[in-house]
Each structure stands twice: as C-alpha cells, then as structure tokens.
Amino acid sequence: MIYSSELIKGTLKTIVLKLLADNKKMYGYEITQKVKELTFDKIQITEGALYPTLHALEADGLVTTETEFIGKRVRKYYSLSPSGKNKTKEKVSELADFMDTMKFLLDIKPKQA
Amino acid sequence: MIYSSELIKGTLKTIVLKLLADNKKMYGYEITQKVKELTFDKIQITEGALYPTLHALEADGLVTTETEFIGKRVRKYYSLSPSGKNKTKEKVSELADFMDTMKFLLDIKPKQA
DNA sequence: TCAAATACATAAATTTCTTATGTATCTTTG
DNA sequence: CAAAGATACATAAGAAATTTATGTATTTGA
Numbered sequence: 001m002i003y004s005s006e007l008i009k010g011t012l013k014t015i016v017l018k019l020l021a022d023n024k025k026m027y028g029y030e031i032t033q034k035v036k037e038l039t040f041d042k043i044q045i046t047e048g049a050l051y052p053t054l055h056a057l058e059a060d061g062l063v064t065t066e067t068e069f070i071g072k073r074v075r076k077y078y079s080l081s082p083s084g085k086n087k088t089k090e091k092v093s094e095l096a097d098f099m100d101t102m103k104f105l106l107d108i109k110p111k112q113a
Numbered sequence: 114m115i116y117s118s119e120l121i122k123g124t125l126k127t128i129v130l131k132l133l134a135d136n137k138k139m140y141g142y143e144i145t146q147k148v149k150e151l152t153f154d155k156i157q158i159t160e161g162a163l164y165p166t167l168h169a170l171e172a173d174g175l176v177t178t179e180t181e182f183i184g185k186r187v188r189k190y191y192s193l194s195p196s197g198k199n200k201t202k203e204k205v206s207e208l209a210d211f212m213d214t215m216k217f218l219l220d221i222k223p224k225q226a
Numbered sequence: 227t228c229a230a231a232t233a234c235a236t237a238a239a240t241t242t243c244t245t246a247t248g249t250a251t252c253t254t255t256g
Numbered sequence: 257c258a259a260a261g262a263t264a265c266a267t268a269a270g271a272a273a274t275t276t277a278t279g280t281a282t283t284t285g286a
Contacts, residue, residue, distance in 0.1 A: 006123035007211045029233050039214050073282050098120045099212045142264050186251050
C-alpha cells in the first residue's frame, strides 16, 4: 500500500530536513531511496517533487551543497546549515504536535445528537 | 499557536468526513467552529477552503445535503452517504497509519556515518 | 547489448488552498 | 436603535506544492 499523495503534501520538506539531520549529508537520489526503505515503500518521493524542494531549501539557506564526481557522474550532496538545524527542530516538533492533535480529532467518540 | 497551513493540506477532507461520521449531520459554519473548538484554535478551517471541499464531497456522492431555514437564513446540512461512511473509514485508517509511519520516520536516531 | 538503475534537472498541467470579495441575516451592546 | 460583530452561504483570482512528463547521461547487471 502506498499512501495517497495528498497525505505527503506539506510534510516533504520536514522529512528531508529530518533525514539530513540524522545523516549529515545525503544526495537527492539517496533521499528517495532512504525514505522508500524506511517506510517499506509506503512513501515514495518522486524526483519531480524532491529536486525543487531541495533547491528551495538551498535558496532559503537551510542547506549547503557540495558536488562530487563518482566516475563521470555528478552527485550533489546536501547538508544542513546551522539555521537548517534550527528549522528542522521547529518543523519536526510542529509536525509531532500536529499529529497529536489529529489523533485526538480522529478518535473523538460519537456524540449522537 | 496555529499550525502552518501546509500541514493541513491533504487532511481537510478526512477531518470533515470524520466529523460527519461522529455527528450525523452538520452545516459548514458549524464544522469550522467545531474544529476550532476541538483543536483549541490550532486548526482553523477557512470558508474558502471548506465550501469547495464540501461541494466536492457532494459531487463524489460521499455526502448528501438538506437545506433548512433558520428564520430567513439558509443552513445547508451535510450527512454521510453509505459510500461516504466507507470512505471515512478508509481515510481515517490511512491517516492513522500514515501518522505512525511519520512518527517512526521522525524519531529515527542518528546513524552518524 | 539492452534494460534497469543511478543521478541530475526542468516545465506544463493539476490540485488545493489562501486571500479577497460578495450577499444577507441575526444578535449584542453602547 | 444604530452599528459592529457573528452567523451563513458562495465564488473566484492568485499562489503554492505536487504530479506527470520529458530530457540527458552514466553505470550495472542479466
């Protein structure tokens, strides 16, 4: 089962930041694979969604990049900047809080009028 | 604190369906107030987001409507159809599952390379 | 050798929400 | 009792984020 894509909306940036916080540096394709692996294929990040997100994080100064050559192929590594580390904490705790609120909302028992 | 709007994206439909499942019938404005109340103002659904969503649910046959007059003012009640009830179960359990996956993802401990 | 995987990127179209606007009624308060 | 705020619906332009499609090129495995 793969989650309907609407669920992923709005969480992608947080997921990427958190992975970078846990892994020091990662490149785009690696991120897609890691998420796939860690979620047992339930979350699949497409490249069309990921790359623009990474570019936006870079434009916002939340990540820095370094390019490496593996044979003839380019690999672009992303790492959190100091402000990126702070942002990650904010985003992760906001999402955790949000999920608690949602669990509460979804568990509300019938009030049969 | 109000959640950044991107977090709400993708969950609105599920929230509405779940509220209808718990309350038999509700009207639009009531839904906005109920969500605000149940989440202590942390989730505020705007009318510009809600009404199109309700109309979409109706177009998909997931809810039925009945109009009532309160004095001279119209009130449009929404109720789950049988397929809406099934859809609600699916959506809620998918979201619950998704949140478990996200909690796992967000709690991953550093693997320092 | 040929398909699949690796690895980047962009861009048009779509979806979904925000922000703004519009209409109208009802209630509360100075 | 007038005015402000709350109730109640609705739509539409614009913005934001993603999907889907496409493109390029290299490397690996059957």
